[in-house]
Amino acid sequence: MNLESPKVAVDKSAEDTFNFLSDVKNFEKLMPENISKFEVLDTDKFLFALKGMPEIVLKKKEATPNSKIVLGAAGGKLDFSLTADITEIEPNKSEVKLNFSGEFNAMMAMMIKGPINKFLETLATNMPASV
Template sequence: MNLESNKISVKKSQKELFEFLTKLENYEQLMPENIQKFEVDGESFIFGLKGMPEIRLVLKEKVEFDKVILGAASSKLPFTLTANIIESSEDTADAQMLFEGDFNPMMAMMIKSPLQKFIDTLSQNISKL
């Protein structure tokens, strides 16, 4: 299952946005309002939204200034969440969130809508930085 947010413009340079997204504690600012738990632990963080199970994301890969890839810590629900960062000018960048997961069709059908809403919220909150 592949989902993507709209591309959004951010009033930060590509480098500034990349550095912001590689600091895991900053993701708390991007979370939806209904967040109930957020804890950073080394190269990972765990978050919980009201009515959903807690999820641990691990910093999997950084491609300097272009991409930050987070992945699920659990192999039960394998997925990645990628932030693509594109320079649009010296002091602005475009960002897009991509979600890729390997789920059975029933699970995909149940989680597609909440996941799309989640990555759209992350994107919208990035645009407010």
């Protein structure tokens, strides 16, 4: 299953945006209002939970300076990744698109598609004001 957020413009350079997203503690600023838990576990790993959902641990798996950050599931039953693609538009303006990718059975995919789409949109929407 592959899902994408809308592209969002950020009034920061690609480098500044990359540096913001490279620091996992900053993801707390992007989370939806219905977050019930957020905890930094390591310099490249954090745990979060939304009300009514299980806890999810994400770990930074890959980072390409100023253009891409890949977070992946760290343990748990679900294997997925969340990729932030960063494009510099102007010296102090960049664009970010989030991509979610995971292998799920048809029943699981049906259940989580809506909430994950909403989650991606919220992360993207909160980005311009937070970076």
